[in-house]
Amino acid sequence: METIEKRMLTGNKAMAEAIALEMERDPTVFVLGEDVGKYGGIFGSTQGLFDQFGADRVMDTPISETAFIGAAIGAAAEGMRPITELMFVDFFGVCMDQIYNHMAKIPYMSGGNVKLPMVLMTAVGGGYNDAAQHSQTLYATFAHLPGMKVVAPSTPYDLKGMMISAIRDDNPVVFMFHKTLQGLGWMDQLDASISHVPKEDYTVPLDKANVVREGKDVTIVGLQMTMHYALEAAEKLAEEGIEAEVIDLRSIAPIDKETIIKSVKRTHRLIVVDEDYLSCGISAEVSAIIAEEALYELEAPVKRIAVPDVPLPYSRPLEQFVLPNANKIYDEAMKLINEW
């Protein structure tokens, strides 16, 4: 019998390994951001890189996001491949001008004559009571604005493969990693935050969703934590004889319409789960795709589970009330099957 050796890595180590491999391969790749040096990134995204590559290529910055994200843009325009970290996505407010009016638009405004091969990586997500200014995902805020690829990988395997793709991509890529899926010792320890990761370099495309569980009764679309909740709900639904198909969106811009439409054509029911705010978000986008392109495939209304339109509250019972979870998905799926 052939055995496959598993190489288990946490999300953060998978990311850091991807960056290290690319830095070895390509001298134009460098990292800059707050506490990315000796500390290794607050959420471990650059763990070990400082020791391996030194301060010239793994640069700590002052708390000056406008300056260092803007500098990454300037360096990228000169042909470097900077990876810059916005510590929490919530901090985008102080530097959104550089991100959106410059990083996202310069390639377009130059008629394609200026390329910005850079990665803006940033930590997203709540669930650990960090309150309104440190718990958002803001997936849709970035995906709404044209000119940036926006990805949000859900597994260590994809974190590595999509990071390598992001670094090699000639466009600006916003790379959102979920704090709870980094596998950090000081947060919730989830099985989902550790998995087999091949040692060598490999790429995962930046525009393809992933069907992580096949089923015929209902399609559940999620990403990062909500995809893992969907899988958990699907296990429970299976005990009731309901087979849910779970799609890991992975890429938010561009969004992989084809995979979603194909799935709904098979299951005829759709639930979209999102850790972002409900209105004008990914759940609306996915619903609109189906309304436009597969409306008559539906045998039931589309259901959305997302953060109701309130900021993330601090207190545990309040935060748990607004965040999606496996039970909410299970209940919604049961209703969708039983009532339609």
Next chain:
Amino acid sequence: MSMTRERINIPVEKLKWMYETMVKSRYYEDVMVEAYNEGKKPVFNIGAGPVPGEMHLSTGQEPAAVGICAHLTKDDTVTSPHRPHHHAIAKGVDLNRMTAEIFGKVTGLGKGKGGHMHLFDPEVKFSCGGIIAAGIPHAVGAALAAKKKGKDWVAVAFVGEGAANAGGFHESLNLAALWKLPLIVVVEDNAYGISVPKSGSTAVASNDLRAAAYGIEGAYVRNNDPIEMYLASEEAVRRARNGEGPTIIEIETHRYLGHFQGDPEMYRDKEEVPNLRKIDPITKIRDLMLSEGIATEEETAQIEVRAKKDVDDAYHFARESEYPAPEDALKDVFSS
């Protein structure tokens, strides 16, 4: 540094208030360390226990807060960053409701919605927030409002030394200088922005020097000295109330604990904090009061008992309070 009687040009009551407030503030953080660790041992999980989430404690940084708040009334505004407890206590924030907020209770300042980084007590014009340098423009606004209302109120923005490198710092000071607003920016130089030392984040030796860039006054307080902080603040507040414009005060202070609780602190020498604790400002001010005959042992003991009782009462109030109803999460997005 020796402190002589001649140098202590401070009313006795103010000195005693500063001592009591520093003791209260220090004990508050000691209690908070214990409460925060609850449910997080043996395995640390930031989301576990009665006080979850990030926790940034101010142990060691008390002189900055008391030195200037000794000159403020409840009509003056204070804005504070992610490490706010010492400022809140010195500004007279309701300790019960502040503590209840940190425990996520419905009796808290924000009914459990804000947490430790987002405390708002409009009664004493105190607020804080989790985004670096973001409180400075709010203080500019408060100072502008005071001017428009014809009051001699001042606004104080506390920030860490890391915030001096953020855009909001420069824009705010330029504006406040232009409009000659009663603003004082207190830069607490605790030597690190999370892990990055001051020398790794700016080429400027001390941030009071930046005052020249805005055409305003700057002062620098060495050795985490509450007396010097009091004196520098006295002058800055006087100027502000007289319409003479903003001041930057930088104080060299010390963060005894991690950036947040659970910080592995690999970026600093293990001996650093024990050495700093040997020159503790609370001990120094107590020794000073005793040696100068300002207070007796009995008096300082009474002050300590009183300060600790306030904290214990607040702690019990918070523990005994109820959590908000889950569906209350949907309230307060808009005022009704």
